[in-house]
Amino acid sequence: MATHDTAVDIRGLRVSFDTDGGTVEAVRGVDLQVAPGEVLAIVGESGSGKTVTSRSILRLLPETATVKGAVLVGGEDVVRLDAARLRQLRGTQAAMIFQEPSTALNPVYTVGWQIAEGLRAHGKYTKKQARERAIDMLRKVGIPEPERRVDDYPHQFSGGQKQRIVIAMALALDASVLIADEPTTALDVTVQAEILDLLRRLRDEYGTAIVLITHNMGVVADLADRVAVMYLGEVVETAPVRELFAAPKHEYTKKLLAAVPRVELVERAAPESAAAEAVVEATGLEIEYPGRLGKKPFRAVHGVDLRIGLGEVVGLVGESGSGKTTIGRAIAGLAPVTGGSLRVLGTEMRGVKEREFRAKRRELGFVFQDPATSFNPLLTIAECVAEPLIVHGLASSAADGRDRVDELLDAVQLGGAYGDRYPHELSGGQRQRASLARALALDPKLLIADEPTSALDVSVQARVLELFEELQERFGFASLFITHDLAVVDRVAHRVVVLHRGEIAEEGPTDRVLGAPQDPYTRRLLASLPVPDPDEQARRREALAALQREAG
Amino acid sequence: MSTETRTPEKAARVRPRWWNRLPVLQQLRQSVGLQRGMLVVGLVITSVFVLVAIFAPFVAPYGYNQLRGPDGLFGAQQPPGPDHLLGTTVGGYDVLSRVIWGAQTALLVILVAIVLSVFIGIALGLLSGYIGGWFDRVTIVIADAIYAFPSLLLAIVAAIVISGGQSSLWGGILAAAISITVVFIPQYLRVVRAEVVRVKSEAFVESARVIGASNRRIMFRHVLRNSTRTLPLVITLNSSEAILTLAGLGFLGFGIEPSAAAEWGYDLNKSLSDVTSGIWWTSIFPGLAIVLVVLGITLVGESLNDLADPRLRARRKPAKTPAQAVAAEKPVAREEMGDVV
Amino acid sequence: MTTVTAPDAPPGATAGIRKARGGGFWRYLLVRFLLIFPTIFILVSLVFFLMRLTGDPITASLGDRLSPEQLAERIHAAGYDRPLFVQYLEYLANVFTGNFGSSISDGRPVTEILLTYGSATLELAIYALIVAFIVGIPLGMVAAYFRDRWGDAALRIFAILCYATPVFFAGLVLKLIFAVWLKALPVAGRASTRTELRLQQLDDPTGIYLIDAIRTGSSSAITDVLTHAVLPALALGLLTAGVFLRLVRTNVIGTLSRDYVDAARSRGVREYRLVRRHALKPALVPIITVIGLQIAMLLGGAVLTETTFEWKGLGFQLAEYLAKRDFVAVQGIVALLAVIVALTNFIVDLIAAILDPRVRY
DSSP: OOOTTOSEEEEEEEEEEEETTEEEEEEEEEEEEEOTTOEEEEEOOTTSSHHHHHHHTTTOOOTTEEEEEEEEETTEEGGGOOHHHHHHHHHHTEEEEOSOHHHHSOTTSOHHHHHHHHHHHHSOOOHHHHHHHHHHHHHHTTOSSHHHHTTSOGGGSOHHHHHHHHHHHHHHTTOSEEEEESTTTTSOHHHHHHHHHHHHHHHHHHOOEEEEEESOHHHHHHHOSEEEEEETTEEEEEEEHHHHHHSOOSHHHHHHHHHSOOOOOOOOOOOTHHHHOEEEEEEEEEEEEOOSTTOOOEEEEEEEEEEEETTOEEEEEOOTTSSHHHHHHHHTTSSOOOEEEEEETTEEOTTOOHHHHGGGGGGEEEEOSOTTTSSOTTSOHHHHHHHHHHHTTSOSSTTTTHHHHHHHHHHTTOOGGGGGSOGGGSOHHHHHHHHHHHHTTTOOSEEEEESTTTTSOHHHHHHHHHHHHHHHHHHOOEEEEEESOHHHHHHHOSEEEEEETTEEEEEEEHHHHHHSOOSHHHHHHHHHSOOSOHHHHHHHHHHHHHHHHHHO | OHHHHSOGGGGOOOOOOGGGGSHHHHHHHHOOHHHHHHHHHHHHHHHHHHHHHHTHHHHOSSOTTOOEETTEEOOTTOOSOSSSTTOBOTTSOBHHHHHHHHHHHHHHHHHHHHHHHHHHHHHHHHHHHHHOHHHHHHHHHHHHHHHHSOHHHHHHHHHHHHHTTOOOHHHHHHHHHHHHHHHHHHHHHHHHHHHHHHHHTSHHHHHHHHHTOOHHHIIIIIIIHHHOTTHHHHHHHHHHHHHHHHHHHHHTTOSOOTTTOOOHHHHHHHHHHHHHTTOOHHHHHHHHHHHHHHHHHHHHHHHHHHHHOTTTOSSOOOOOSHHHHHHTSOOHHHHHTTTOO | OOSSSOOOOOGGGHHHHHHHHHHHHHHHHHHHHHHHHHHHHHHHHHHHHHHHHTOOHHHHHHTTTSOHHHHHHHHHHHTTTSOHHHHHHHHHHHHHTTOOOBOTTTOOBHHHHHHHHHHHHHHHHHHHHHHHHHHHHHHHHHHHHTTTSHHHHHHHHHHHHHHHSOHHHHHHHHIIIIIIISOOSOSSSSSOHHHHHHHHHSSSOOSOHHHHHHHHTOHHHHHHHHHHHHHHHHHHHHHHHHHHHHHHHHHHHHHHTSHHHHHHHHTTOOHHHIIIIIIHHHHHHHHHHHHHHHHHHHHHHHHHHHHHHTOOSHHHHHHHHHHTTOHHHHHHHHHHHHHHHHHHHHHHHHHHHHHOTTOOO
C-alpha cells in the first residue's frame, strides 16, 4: 500500500509504555494514511494517544516505549530503521513543530545557528551558505529584517515569531511531511490565525503534507482536509473534514462536537438588581508592577472603568498581556491598586489594609485557572473546602463543617465520598468543580473566575460551564468571568468587557459586543476565532483577511 | 472524559499505611532497578553505622582510651594480630576499638549538628521566604556570604571560639557540631526559602489569602508542610558533610583528645608520620570507616534526590500519597543547592 | 495567560529589546560587583567577632608562657584592652587599606605571608582544577547519556567515592601506594632540595615552581617539580572531580529532557552533538555557578592536602599557625581568603553571565 501517493502510512501501530504499575497501552492499533499536500488532523482529548501517534512518525518516543506495527515515511519503515538511517530521515523526510515554541528553541544559541545546524546535519554547507539559507527561511516564514535577526537569540522574539522560526527550521530541509503537535495552543487567538495561515501557505506552495494534532475543533475546521478522531488509543472515526462536521458517525465524535463552545448570541439580560447595586466599581483604575532595580514600572492596567452589578456576570476578555488577570487579582486584593479608584463590596481597594478587607472576604470567592495547583496537596478535598468556614469562624474544624462541605460538594455534583480524597486523586474537571465548591462555601456575593476552564478538555469544559451557569442561577452571585475564549464568554456572561493592552477596547451586552462589534480590535479578535464549521470558517477567513487589508 | 465519568461510588479510598508514608521508606517503595539497589546499599551501610555507634560499648574489644590489657601495655604500632585485629596506634591504642568508638562520636556530632541547624534553618527560611522584602534580602546576602566561604575554615574559626582548640568529649562534640551548624544554616535557609517562595505563589496559597486566612495560618498550614519535602535529602547530604568536617577538624588538631573520645580524623592526623615508614594499619582503618559511612549516607541522599526529581527518577508511578504528589513536581530547591553532594 | 509578563513585542520593537538586553547585562554586572563589598564585609566581621569571643589573641597564644604582668603589658601594647567596637572599627579600616594584621608568633604581616605562600596554593589549586575538569566533565556527560544503566551507576559510585574520601585520607593512601610501596613518586614537598635551591637562584622567582623550573631550562628540574605535584593534584583534584561529575550529570540529564533537545533530534542532529552542544551549553550556566562555590571548597581542601603533603602553601601555614595558637595570623589568613573567595565568585558569575544570553538581574 506504500505507493507514491502516501506521505505517511501508519499500519497497525501499537505503542506501550513500561511503568511501575505495569504496561500501559497508549496507542492500540492505529491505521492512518496521509497523502502529499494533505492536512490530516488528529483530534482527541488528553490521554487519547494522539501525541504519541504523531511522535512515532519520527520515533521520538522515550526509551520506555515499545512500538509495534509499521510507520512508513517515504516508503521506509521508521519502526525498524537503524539509528543512522533514522537520523538521516529525521528532518529531511518529516519534520516536527512543537506545542510550546519557547521551549523548542535552545535559549543559548542564535536562531540562525539552530537553523544552520539542522542543515549541516544533513549535507555539506559552508557557514556562509547555511547562513544564507537560514535568512532565506526566516524571510519565507515572515520574520521581518531576517538579515539582522538571524543573529538574535530566541528570547528576543515574540511567541508567534518563535513558532514561525520553529516552522522555518522544519522547512529548511524540505521535509515532505510536517508534524504539528498543537502548534497554536500556546498562542493568542490572533497569532493563532497567522500561524494557521502560514501552515496553509506551506501546504499550498510546497505541497507539504501536514499531520496536525489538536484538541481545538475550530483549528481543525480551519486547516484540515481530513480528520481522524482518537479516543483511548484508537482511531474511532476518520472522515473528510466537511463530512465529519456535518454528519459525525461515532458516538464520541458527536459528543465532542456538541461540547465545543460556539458563539451563539443568546440574549441574556442581567438581573434587575444589577442596576441598583454595584459590587465592584472601578473608575480610572491603574495597576503598575514595580520595575526591578530602577527599571521603569510595568503598567498592566490603565484607565479602566468597570462596574459589576449585584447578580451580574461580566465576562472579561483579552489576550495574554491584556491585563485581565491583573484586574481580577486586584479585585481580590492580591494585586495592589496604584491609581484611580476600585471599590469592591463597598471597600476602597486603593491603599487598603489587609486587616480592613479581611471581613469582606466572606463575600468573595475565587476560582483559579490551574486545577493542578489550586488545592493544598496535603489536605483532603473536604479539608480544603472547609478552610473558608474555619477561617471565618463558621466551623471549628474540618470535621465540624463536614455537613456544609458535603452539601457544597453535592451542589457541584461531587458525591460526598470525594471529600475524603486528596486533590491529586481527582481529575482536572473534578478539581475545578471542587474549586467552585470552595469559592461558594460562604455564599459570596461576588465570584471571580480566572480562566477556570482553559486548562480543561473540551467536554470537561462544557460540563464545568454548565455547572457554573446552574450555580449562578441558583445562588445569584455576581461574577467576573475572566477568559481568552470568546465562545466561553458568550455562554456565561450578561455583559462583556474586551481588554486590549491594559485598556478597555469595547464593552456592552454580550450579544451586542459579539454580534456587532464596533471596535476594530474586537472585530479582529472575533474574526480570528476559528469556528467549528469548515464552510463558515472559510468565509470568516476571507472576512479576517479583508479586515486586515483594511487596517493596512 | 473517562475520568470525569468514573463511578463516584468507588470513591471510598484506602489510605496507605502509615509506614508507607514515612519519608525514606516511601521512596524505597517508589524506586526501581539500579536506583533501588543504590538506595538499599546506602541504607544497609547507614544502619550498620548507626547500630555500631549505639552498641559500641558491647562491640568494641577495648575502651577507646585503653592502653593496657591484662598482659600489660598494648605497645605502640603493633601490626594486626590475634590480640589486636587491626593493630595498635602510635599512641598504643587498639585500632579496632578506636574505629568502633569513633562511630559513636560521629553519630553524636551529626545528631547535634542537624537538630540545631534544621530548626534554625527552617525558621529563618520560612520567615525570609514568606515575608520577603528587606529582611529577605539581608538574610540572603549574609547566608550567601557564609555559604561561599570554605566551610572547613569557618568550622576552624568556630571551633576556636567554642573550645579554644582542645576539649573534652562533650566540649569537642559541641564544638564540632556547632561549627558545622554555622556552615549548614545558610544551606537549610536557602533550600527552605526557595521552596517557600515557590509554594507562596501557588494557587492554593493565593486561594487561602483570598479566603482571608491569617498569615500565621497560611504559613503553618499551607506553606510550611509543602516546603519541607527536600529536607530528608538535605539532611543526609549534610550528615556526610558533617562527618567530613569533623574529620577535617580532627586532622588539623581541633578534634577531641584521645582520652575523651575516639575520633577518626584525630587518629588519621597521628598516623601521618606512620605512613612514611610503611605502617599502614593506623591510617587505613579509620580512613575506610569515614569513606564507608560517607558513602552509605551519600548513597541514600543521592537516591532520595533522584526520586524527588521527576527528571531524574527512572520511571514514574502514579502518586499514591499526598507527599508523593508533592514530590512529583520538580523541587526548586534542588536547583538552589545544585552543589550539595 | 498571566498578565504579569509584558505583552509580546511587536516586530518593530526589537531595537528596544536589544538595548534593554545590553543594559540588563551591565546592570547585572554592576550589581554583582557591588555585592562583593557586603560579602567581604560580612565575612570579615564574622571572623573578627567569632575570634574575639574567645578573648584576646595574646593570652591564647602566649598565656601559658608569660607572667600575668607581662601578658597585660603585651595586651595593652597591642591595644586589645580597648573597647571591642573601637578595635573592630580599626580592624575594618586596616582591612580596607589592605592591612590584615601581623602574626604574633613571628611578627610577619599576613599580606606578606600571602605573597610568599599564595603562589604555592595557587599552583596546587590550578593542578587540582585541571584534574577535576579533565575527569569530571567528560565522565559526567557520559554518565548522563547512559543514565540508569550500569556504566552510569559505576561512574556515580566513583563520584561518590571521590567525594566520600577525605582529601587527607586519599593523600595518605596515594602516598602509601605510590611513594612508600612502589617508590615511584616522592613522598612530600613541592620539589627536591636540590631543585628548590636552583629555583631560588633565579632572579625574581614567580613562586609557581613549574614556571620557575621551565625558566631554568633544566628538564630534570621540570620533571622533579611535576612528579612532586602528581599526588597532591590527584588527591585534591579527584575530590573536586567527584563533585563536577555529579553536577554535570544532573544538569545534562535535566537539559536532555528539554523540548529543544527533542526538537534538534527531530531535525536529525546526531546524538553525540545533542549531548555535547544542546544539552551541555545550557547546563553550563548552573554548572559554572556551582563551580564558583566549589572554589571555596577547593581552598578548604587545599589546607588539608598541603598538610598531608607538606606542600608549603597558605594552607600549610594556616595549619602551622593553628598549632601555635597564633590566632591573629589565622584571622588574617582567613579574612584574606574571604576576599579571594568573593572575588572569584564575581569572576565566575561574570563568565556565567557571558555564557547565558538571557541574563537579567
